[in-house]
Amino acid sequence: xxxxxxxxxxxxxxxxxxxxxxxxDRVTMSAVARRLGVKDASLYVHVRNLEDLxxxxxLLAADEKTIRIAEATAGRAGKDALVxxxxxxxxxxxxxxxxxxxxxxxxxxxxxxLARALGPWRAVELxxxxxxxxxxxxxxxxxxxxxxxSTLHGFTSLEAAGGFAHARPAEDSWVRCLDALHxxxxxxxxxxxxxxxxxxxxxx
Amino acid sequence: xxxxxxxxxxxxxxxxxxxxxxxxDRVTMSAVARRLGVKDASLYVHVRNLEDLxxxxxLLAADEKTIRIAEATAGRAGKDALVxxxxxxxxxxxxxxxxxxxxxxxxxxxxxxLARALGPWRAVELxxxxxxxxxxxxxxxxxxxxxxxSTLHGFTSLEAAGGFAHARPAEDSWVRCLDALHxxxxxxxxxxxxxxxxxxxxxx
DNA sequence: GGTGTAGCCTAGGGATATTAGGAAGAAGCA
DNA sequence: TGCTTCTTCCTAATATCCCTAGGCTACACC
Numbered sequence: 001x002x003x004x005x006x007x008x009x010x011x012x013x014x015x016x017x018x019x020x021x022x023x024x025d026r027v028t029m030s031a032v033a034r035r036l037g038v039k040d041a042s043l044y045v046h047v048r049n050l051e052d053l054x055x056x057x058x059l060l061a062a063d064e065k066t067i068r069i070a071e072a073t074a075g076r077a078g079k080d081a082l083v084x085x086x087x088x089x090x091x092x093x094x095x096x097x098x099x100x101x102x103x104x105x106x107x108x109x110x111x112x113x114l115a116r117a118l119g120p121w122r123a124v125e126l127x128x129x130x131x132x133x134x135x136x137x138x139x140x141x142x143x144x145x146x147x148x149x150s151t152l153h154g155f156t157s158l159e160a161a162g163g164f165a166h167a168r169p170a171e172d173s174w175v176r177c178l179d180a181l182h183x184x185x186x187x188x189x190x191x192x193x194x195x196x197x198x199x200x201x202x203x204x
Numbered sequence: 205x206x207x208x209x210x211x212x213x214x215x216x217x218x219x220x221x222x223x224x225x226x227x228x229d230r231v232t233m234s235a236v237a238r239r240l241g242v243k244d245a246s247l248y249v250h251v252r253n254l255e256d257l258x259x260x261x262x263l264l265a266a267d268e269k270t271i272r273i274a275e276a277t278a279g280r281a282g283k284d285a286l287v288x289x290x291x292x293x294x295x296x297x298x299x300x301x302x303x304x305x306x307x308x309x310x311x312x313x314x315x316x317x318l319a320r321a322l323g324p325w326r327a328v329e330l331x332x333x334x335x336x337x338x339x340x341x342x343x344x345x346x347x348x349x350x351x352x353x354s355t356l357h358g359f360t361s362l363e364a365a366g367g368f369a370h371a372r373p374a375e376d377s378w379v380r381c382l383d384a385l386h387x388x389x390x391x392x393x394x395x396x397x398x399x400x401x402x403x404x405x406x407x408x
Numbered sequence: 409g410g411t412g413t414a415g416c417c418t419a420g421g422g423a424t425a426t427t428a429g430g431a432a433g434a435a436g437c438a
Numbered sequence: 439t440g441c442t443t444c445t446t447c448c449t450a451a452t453a454t455c456c457c458t459a460g461g462c463t464a465c466a467c468c
Contacts (some may be wrong), residue, residue, distance in 0.1 A: 005446090006446080015432070024231075024441075025309075028423090028424065029424075029425060029426085030424060030425085031421075038206070038447075038448095038449060039447075039449085039451080040424080040425075040426085040448080041350030041425095041426080041427080041428095041448070041449085041450095042447050042448070044425095044426070044427080045446065045447075046446095049425075049426075050238035050424095050426095057430085070228060071349070081236050084380075102367065104308065104361060105229075105305070105365070124370075127467090139372055139377075139380075140380070141374070142370060142372050142377065142382075143372075143376075143377045143380040143381060143384070146289055146362075146368060146374075146377045146381065147355065147359075147377075147381045147384055148360070149358070149360035149362060149367070150354075150355050150356075150361075150362055151351065151354050151355040152357070153356070153358040153361065153362055154353070154354030154355055154356070154357040154358025154361065155350070155358070157308060157349075157354075157355060157357060157358065157361065158350075158354055158357055161308060161309070163353070164350060165330075166346060168343055168347075169344050170350075172343070172347075173343075173346065173350045173351075174349045176343075176344070176347040176395070177350065177351045177354070179395070180347070180348075180351060180388055180392065180393055181391050182393075183388070183391070183393040184384055184387070184388045187387070187391070188384065189384055189386075189387035191383070208415080208416075209415090210415075210416085232454090232455065232456085233455075233456060233457085234454075234455060234456085242416075243416075243417065243418080244455080244456075244457085245416080245418085245419095245456095245458080246416050246417070247418075247453095248456095248457070249414075249415060251458070252410075253457070254457090255454075320457075324411095340431070359441080400466095403435090409468100410442075410467105410468085411466100411467085411468080412465105412466090412467085412468100413445105413464105413465090413466085413467100413468100414450095414464090414465090415461100415462105415463090415464080416461105416462085416463085416464095417460100417461080417462075417463095418455105418459105418460090418462095419458105419459090419461105420458090420459090420462090421456105421457090421458085421459105422455100422456090422457090422458105423454100423456080423457105424453100424454080424455070424456095425452100425454080425455095425457080426451105426452085427450100427451085427452085427453105427454085428447100428449105428451085428452105429449090429450085429452085430447105430448080430449080430450100431446105431447085431448090431449095432445105432446085432447080432448090432456080432467085433444105433445085433446075434443100434444085434445080434446090435442100435443085435444080435445100436441100436443085437440100437441085437442085437443105437447105437457085438439100438440085438441075438442100438446100
């Protein structure tokens with residue numbers, strides 16, 4: 001009987017494809033095995049269990065998304081870079097809804113696996129370097145990174161969940177939100193004196 | 205044999221409690237039945253199936269979150285209202301992680317059920333009325349609502365997923381992000397003709 | 409008290425996750 | 439080529455789920 005030639009990566013890829021097609025929560029060991037023309041039990045050689053598989057899909061998605069963003073922002077700066085960054089992010093979520101969902105869910109990922117994965121770390125680094133054009137100092141820079149990532153993730157997530165049922169096309173709001181974020185980064189406010197009057201720079 | 209006195213709401217509540225305790229994906233019909241001291245099959249009188257139960261949990265969470273936000277923002281305006289709104293949002297996500305997760309996942313909710321649920325609609329309305337203090341006109345108002353909701357959802361979602369492993373406490377970033385959002389709403393940029401490095405964002 | 413409805417049960421089919429152990433291909437070495 | 443060993447994949451088996459069908463009984467209403 002011919003071997004299927006499976007590896008952990010091929011199993012993960014099959015699971016990711018399945019996630020995009022039918023939704024992450026319908027990614028089962030059985031379904032992945034069927035897609036690979038293999039019995040369920042055979043998968044456990046390459047993947048610890050279903051949760052491990054989900055974690056691997058999440059890491060794969062993080063890697064792919066990071067690569068797409070890196071390519072899109074290469075050689076760009078300022079608002080150009082911001083728009084390219086954000087558009088690549090949103091496009092990845094559209095192109096791979098199942099994979100993207102995997103990145104949202106709090107998953108216990110094998111620490112050893114996580115250490116070898118570059119995606120999550122490089123994604124944050126990319127955000128930092130993209131924001132360097134805006135001349136923010138710490139800790140504002142970290143806060144801005146978190147704000148940007150939160151907004152992009154929140155927008156794509158709400159959009160995917162059908163949260164923008166309003167008449168106005170999500171695309172139009174997206175463009176204007178990027179305008180707004182760009183303006184915000186250019187004029188990042190000092191510590192708000194309304195709630196706290198004392199000096200602004202107080203890093204840890 | 206005494207009856208358990210189940211209703212759809214009681215089943216939903218048990219599922220929601222379970223979701224907060226062990227995670228939404230471990231909310232099974234069996235587990236909910238066990239918690240209620242009842243056999244699995246008995247639940248199907250009150251709930252169509254597992255997906256229906258998840259949808260009901262999501263609607264319950266939306267309702268609860270909306271109520272919390274409404275209470276928190278009552279009688280406040282401007283930045284006070286924004287902070288109260290955002291803090292109530294984030295606190296609900298912290299207090300009820302499982303319920304909150306249910307609101308994120310794209311769920312096919314029974315349309316009839318959805319029509320009777322007030323949470324999702326009132327939540328958006330609350331955002332609109334909170335933003336009225338900032339004097340934005342359509343379509344900027346809708347875009348601002350979407351930006352705010354995206355950022356709040358994204359921040360709490362990333363925070364819950366452990367996305368802020370950096371040294372700086374998430375709480376500190378949260379406060380500064382609200383400062384930033386307030387500043388952004390006060391100086392919402394006009395439509396950006398073309399990105400020019402030296403243009404001053406003309407406030408509306 | 410009689411009757412009907414609904415809530416809860418038992419029984420069971422089908423699917424899934426996971427483990428244990430066996431057979432067969434592939435790879436190294438004589 | 440023949441032997442050894444490792445890995446891959448399989449069969450078999452268990453436990454847990456989801457969900458349906460049909461029966462029994464508590465409770466409301468007459």
